[in-house]
Amino acid sequence: MIAFLLKRTANAVFVMLAVALLAFVIFRFFGDPVEMMVNEQASLQDRIELRERLGLNDGFVTQYTRFVTNAVQGDFGVSYRNQQDVMVLIKERFPATFELVLVATVISLVVGIPAGVITAVYRDSRLADMLQLGSIIGVSLPSFVVGILLILAFSVSLGWLPAFGRGETVDIGWWSTGLLTPSGRAALVLPAVSLSTFQVTLVMRLVRAEMLETLRADYIKFARARGVPTRRVQWRHALRNCLMPVITLTGMQIGNLIAFALVTETVFQWPGMGMLFIQAVTFVDLPVMAAYLLIVSFIFVALNTLVDITYAWVDPRLRDDSARGNG
Amino acid sequence: MKIKNVMLASAAIAALAGTVQAENVLKWGANRDIGSLDPYSFGDSFTINVLNHVYEGLVRYSRDLKIEPALAESWEILDDQITWRFKLREGVTFHNGNPFTAEDVVASLTRVSDETSPLKGNLPAYVSSSVVDEYTVDITLNGTYPLLLNDLTNIHIFDKEWMTENDALMPTDAGAGTEGYATYNANGTGPFIVESRQPDAKTVFVVNPDWWDEPQHNLDKIELTPVNSAATRVAALLSGEISFTNDAPVQDLPRLTAAPNVKVLEGVDLRTVMIGFPFRDTLTNGEPNPFKEKAAREALYKAIDLDLIQQKVMRGKSRTAGATIAPPIPGYVEALDTVPGYDAEASKALLAEAGVPEGMEFEFNCLSDGLVNEEQFCQAIASMWSRIGLSPKLDVAPRAVQSPKRTNGKTDVYTLGWATLPLLDSYSPLLQIFHSKTGNAGVFNWGGWSYPELDALIDAAGQELDLEARLALQTEALQMVKDETIMIPLHQQPMAWAVTEEVTEMPLFPDAKPRLWFAKMGGGS
Numbered sequence: 001m002i003a004f005l006l007k008r009t010a011n012a013v014f015v016m017l018a019v020a021l022l023a024f025v026i027f028r029f030f031g032d033p034v035e036m037m038v039n040e041q042a043s044l045q046d047r048i049e050l051r052e053r054l055g056l057n058d059g060f061v062t063q064y065t066r067f068v069t070n071a072v073q074g075d076f077g078v079s080y081r082n083q084q085d086v087m088v089l090i091k092e093r094f095p096a097t098f099e100l101v102l103v104a105t106v107i108s109l110v111v112g113i114p115a116g117v118i119t120a121v122y123r124d125s126r127l128a129d130m131l132q133l134g135s136i137i138g139v140s141l142p143s144f145v146v147g148i149l150l151i152l153a154f155s156v157s158l159g160w161l162p163a164f165g166r167g168e169t170v171d172i173g174w175w176s177t178g179l180l181t182p183s184g185r186a187a188l189v190l191p192a193v194s195l196s197t198f199q200v201t202l203v204m205r206l207v208r209a210e211m212l213e214t215l216r217a218d219y220i221k222f223a224r225a226r227g228v229p230t231r232r233v234q235w236r237h238a239l240r241n242c243l244m245p246v247i248t249l250t251g252m253q254i255g256n257l258i259a260f261a262l263v264t265e266t267v268f269q270w271p272g273m274g275m276l277f278i279q280a281v282t283f284v285d286l287p288v289m290a291a292y293l294l295i296v297s298f299i300f301v302a303l304n305t306l307v308d309i310t311y312a313w314v315d316p317r318l319r320d321d322s323a324r325g326n327g
Numbered sequence: 328m329k330i331k332n333v334m335l336a337s338a339a340i341a342a343l344a345g346t347v348q349a350e351n352v353l354k355w356g357a358n359r360d361i362g363s364l365d366p367y368s369f370g371d372s373f374t375i376n377v378l379n380h381v382y383e384g385l386v387r388y389s390r391d392l393k394i395e396p397a398l399a400e401s402w403e404i405l406d407d408q409i410t411w412r413f414k415l416r417e418g419v420t421f422h423n424g425n426p427f428t429a430e431d432v433v434a435s436l437t438r439v440s441d442e443t444s445p446l447k448g449n450l451p452a453y454v455s456s457s458v459v460d461e462y463t464v465d466i467t468l469n470g471t472y473p474l475l476l477n478d479l480t481n482i483h484i485f486d487k488e489w490m491t492e493n494d495a496l497m498p499t500d501a502g503a504g505t506e507g508y509a510t511y512n513a514n515g516t517g518p519f520i521v522e523s524r525q526p527d528a529k530t531v532f533v534v535n536p537d538w539w540d541e542p543q544h545n546l547d548k549i550e551l552t553p554v555n556s557a558a559t560r561v562a563a564l565l566s567g568e569i570s571f572t573n574d575a576p577v578q579d580l581p582r583l584t585a586a587p588n589v590k591v592l593e594g595v596d597l598r599t600v601m602i603g604f605p606f607r608d609t610l611t612n613g614e615p616n617p618f619k620e621k622a623a624r625e626a627l628y629k630a631i632d633l634d635l636i637q638q639k640v641m642r643g644k645s646r647t648a649g650a651t652i653a654p655p656i657p658g659y660v661e662a663l664d665t666v667p668g669y670d671a672e673a674s675k676a677l678l679a680e681a682g683v684p685e686g687m688e689f690e691f692n693c694l695s696d697g698l699v700n701e702e703q704f705c706q707a708i709a710s711m712w713s714r715i716g717l718s719p720k721l722d723v724a725p726r727a728v729q730s731p732k733r734t735n736g737k738t739d740v741y742t743l744g745w746a747t748l749p750l751l752d753s754y755s756p757l758l759q760i761f762h763s764k765t766g767n768a769g770v771f772n773w774g775g776w777s778y779p780e781l782d783a784l785i786d787a788a789g790q791e792l793d794l795e796a797r798l799a800l801q802t803e804a805l806q807m808v809k810d811e812t813i814m815i816p817l818h819q820q821p822m823a824w825a826v827t828e829e830v831t832e833m834p835l836f837p838d839a840k841p842r843l844w845f846a847k848m849g850g851g852s
Contacts, residue, residue: 032727032730032734033727035734037370037445042370042447043766043767043770045766046447047734053443053500078499081362081363081369082362082363082526083499083507084510084526089526093527151558151559152562155563155568156562156565156566159566163559163563164552164568266555267556269527269528269553269556269559271525271527271528275555276527279555282696282727283727
């Protein structure tokens with residue numbers, strides 16, 4: 001087991017280093033931050049000196065090594081545009097993105113699971129057909145279109161919910177939450193719904209497929225034969241056995257949602273990490289871009305590694321070959 | 328009866344108190360956020376413009392964009408011709424209550440002209456400054472220089488004591504990896520005080536009750552909210568969540584105009600859109616460069632149907648230009664503003680004269696996030712050039728990607744928009760674009776041309792203290808630019824702001840900078 005853990009961790013570290021390297025290669029094509037930092041009247045000499053001070057003239061290997069060494073110590077430098085410590089910037093934005101992703105996940109489960117059960121149990125009903133149709137629309141509409149449609153309907157026409165921003169927030173330590181104020185909750189609705197549309201259909205389709213499979217299983221038939229009420233069989237015995245893959249999927253998708261929140265955050269001017277990243281790209285703010293990519297990939301890698309380790313712990317067959325050979 | 332009267336009276340007082348409490352809050356939905364609260368941290372004119380509500384310069388632009396006294400009351404040039412003496416306004420206080428004195432001016436000028444300051448180019452002639460007495464400052468320049476006041480409109484004055492206390496005497500430097508107090512806090516003398524700031528979400532300014540000047544606005548509060556997405560910005564304006572935007576998207580103007588609660592303010596920007604040529608020996612593909620010949624440049628000029636671009640691409644909202652500066656800019660004369668007119672046949676003849684081979688390829692570099700409808704007018708122009716038998720290769724990408732190619736001569740023909748900011752004078756494009764690349768001059772001379780006669784004229788203008796004589800020199804230089812077709816002027820681009828009906832007064836400035844100390848709202852007191 002220890003060998004397995006070490007191996008998985010080593011893999012994760014390798015992936016992170018590769019991501020950092022890729023990020024660095026990509027940045028070469030992003031343009032020159034100095035051109036964005038100085039204004040019209042700066043002379044050529046000023047520009048050259050600034051480039052030198054920022055260390056942009058150093059060789060690729062030097063820059064990469066310096067970046068990795070600092071990043072390991074949690075130091076991502078200072079944002080070119082905001083002149084603020086990058087870690088502080090990201091720490092400020094993380095709660096906004098996390099709350100958005102959390103609420104979107106809850107919506108996807110609360111809506112997706114019952115919808116999946118209904119479409120599986122009442123396969124031929126009109127309601128199931130409508131849900132299926134809705135899920136196709138949900139899968140095929142890009143989330144920025146969903147966002148703009150929601151804004152047009154609920155902000156412009158009906159005037160019920162705000163079109164952008166996060167409303168009033170309350171600070172609990174360094175964490176700022178919008179969940180405790182009415183305006184914060186109102187502001188959360190549209191972006192969370194918009195972010196969850198794809199996820200809802202994913203959950204619904206997964207639950208439906210699993211349910212169809214499970215409902216054919218022998219123990220369901222036995223339960224029915226034993227006289228357990230249909231509803232109880234469906235919602236309790238069958239559904240429970242479908243939830244394992246749903247939970248795994250939801251966990252794995254959190255990384256995806258954080259990454260995809262970028263689009264939603266842009267549409268709704270949600271002050272999260274995605275917004276920060278988009279702004280950084282516009283201004284070639286290299287320290288922020290690098291830190292964002294690394295942190296998001298860290299979340300992905302960490303989730304994956306955790307899931308793998310959990311699986312291995314649950315199921316000894318998945319441990320590595322050497323362990324099995326010895327056993 | 329008596330009791331009833333008392334009740335009426337108290338009801339009236341309550342009502343009165345109610346109207347007094349009704350605040351005039353201007354909700355400004357901008358297309359981006361300010362970089363920080365420190366105007367010297369990043370060479371970004373939008374940040375400087377917004378922070379001008381908090382910080383002020385020694386001089387400022389009036390409502391009709393003339394320079395007028397602000398923190399300085401008067402000034403004179405001493406006998407040595409290079410020292411300017413400023414008499415400062417007395418009785419001005421910073422937002423923290425500290426008095427404004429000569430020490431503050433010297434400390435601020437030192438800060439902005441520091442080696443690490445990204446804005447030091449904004450004071451190109453500055454050498455040093457010194458305190459004469461509590462309310463008098465001398466600024467020494469590196470030579471006779473007529474445009475110091477124009478430069479100073481953009482140099483915000485900080486409080487020395489506050490900077491010293493908070494270790495902010497030097498500008499922040501991303502290279503050194505340090506943060507600065509002034510990035511998060513502001514303390515100016517201006518009409519508004521920063522109340523709070525959440526980056527990318529909201530920055531709140533409240534009115535400064537102790538401002539030294541008579542306010543022309545009636546605002547109590549400004550809430551600056553960046554709304555990057557154009558569609559969301561329009562929606563927020565329609566639903567009344569923002570009451571002002573300084574960037575109403577061109578494609579949504581009909582819809583905004585039709586909305587009952589929104590007023591659209593349209594005008595023409597000072598920014599002149601131009602096309603520049605390479606003057607190097609070879610093009611980027613290694614072929615000989617024909618654009619060194621005036622005939623080839625003229626051929627490309629005559630091949631562009633400016634009317635068609637104005638009507639179709641710019642939807643009739645731009646102003647076709649013949650000069651490289653807009654009419655309100657000092658140095659402009661009408662004679663500069665003539666257009667040769669579209670003539671494809673003449674254009675082909677000129678190409679033949681210049682010996683340009685049929686189907687010659689060259690790069691045409693445009694920005695996808697630059698000027699108004701830039702991608703579209705670039706496509707239109709590229710197809711117009713194809714019609715006279717050339718093969719322009721259109722290269723459209725964001726500014727961040729294109730800038731290095733442009734500054735390093737890695738492209739051929741390119742677009743450039745120039746608003747003459749922050750000087751608001753024709754000296755700005757002459758020095759920055761048309762002068763040959765030497766020292767501070769010609770930073771935007773991307774084509775690499777050099778006309779010694781033109782340089783001589785510009786240098787002379789840069790030392791001429793008499794306004795009339797200086798403008799005459801500049802006009803002459805602009806005429807030479809035009810005669811040589813160094814660049815092709817296309818148009819001054821349209822600009823559009825929009826306000827909701829509660830905003831009663833919002834002067835539109837051709838330099839595209841909102842100056843909310845002139846804004847008024849209905850209601851309130």
